[in-house]
Ligand SMILES: NC(=O)C1=CN([C@@H]2O[C@H](COP(=O)(O)OP(=O)(O)OC[C@H]3O[C@@H](n4cnc5c(N)ncnc54)[C@H](O)[C@@H]3O)[C@@H](O)[C@H]2O)C=CC1
């Protein structure tokens with residue numbers, strides 16, 4: 350997170366007069382393109398991520414940006430993105446976006462907090478069984494003409510303990526699925542969470558590590574989760590236990606994991622996410638985990654099912670369209686929340702400003718001087734910015750909008766009708 354550095358006040362308001370452009374990166378599902386086109390957007394879709402400098406260049410004249418987990422959006426990508434109204438993260442994680450910088454530029458960031466959670470939980474269930482039966486190693490052997498029919502080291506999952514770190518949307522669904530296989534489920538979360546089924550919270554991470562046959566991570570990328578599974582924590586896992594990481598690559602120390610697997614302390618691992626991931630499918634990839642027995646490596650596909658992607662496409666495109674048409678910021682992860690029904694026969698001014706004393710007074714003076722009648726006014730603030738939604742008579746909306754956009758405290762102002 351960067352500290353707030355406000356952009357220069359724009360000299361012109363943005364009106365809802367097209368053409369409007371959306372840039373969708375990382376192979377976002379066509380359902381999003383369809384919805385945005387129906388909304389009147391010119392949509393450009395790219396299959397891979399863009400590096401920050403290229404993103405900054407491509408954002409000129411773009412009103413909506415769609416990304417997934419790979420595209421980082423640092424402050425420098427937003428400096429010249431004067432037309433950018435909103436960012437859609439077509440995924441759960443928003444750690445790839447500098448949320449403070451986006452907030453400071455008056456740009457809300459929307460995500461899809463639920464749509465791919467079931468897909469991740471199902472993949473992890475599969476990995477628990479794959480690891481305990483060493484299925485990928487046996488399969489590779491048969492593919493290369495070896496017949497190694499062995500039971501040693503293979504187990505049923507029934508009666509085994511699954512330890513879930515982060516009992517949120519994914520972790521809690523996974524617990525229910527694992528119980529249906531007869532597993533005992535423990536979880537560790539920094540928040541108090543309602544246990545589903547017979548799952549049980551443990552008080553410390555160490556307790557979870559000491560008791561679990563499988564440890565699976567479902568925490569966001571935060572400073573507090575950075576490398577939370579290092580050599581010390583891996584050593585506290587039971588001998589022969591397996592580690593699964595489908596959360597973020599920053600959460601596990603890969604070198605320590607590789608060492609623990611090579612020393613045979615851990616019996617296996619499934620890893621879907623890495624500290625550095627390629628921009629797109631045509632790039633190569635190297636990790637220290639390659640070639641270690643009973644290690645399942647997947648290319649960040651936990652949420653990559655057709656069901657999840659189609660649903661995410663619609664969910665985030667709906668949030669973006671609604672924001673575009675009405676200014677609603679419900680579900681935005683970095684912005685004051687406002688949602689108000691449009692009033693027929695009025696124009697709506699949407700104004701993002703620096704949250705300092707006197708701004709509302711200045712705006713209301715403009716409204717009063719121009720003899721405008723306010724039909725509705727909603728202000729929501731955070732410590733950095735204020736977000737004002739104001740419905741006015743149509744004949745005065747343009748001069749009011751121009752005058753508000755001229756205030757030194759202005760960040761972004763537009764009219765919708
Ligand atoms: N591999 C993939 O394709 C996907 C990966 N993900 C990742 O999975 C993460 C989790 O997703 P959800 O379950 O939907 O998020 P969530 O926000 O519903 O749950 C995260 C949980 O982790 C807990 N937590 C935070 N810090 C913790 C700590 N230090 N120790 C223990 N618990 C902690 C939170 O209290 C919360 O309950 C996402 O943030 C994303 O990074 C999400 C979807 C797909």
Ligand SMILES: O=C(O)C(=O)COP(=O)(O)O
Nearest residue numbers: 417418419440441442652
């Ligand atoms: O939803 C998330 O946070 C994920 O990690 C999935 O990311 P993706 O859309 O596959 O790039």
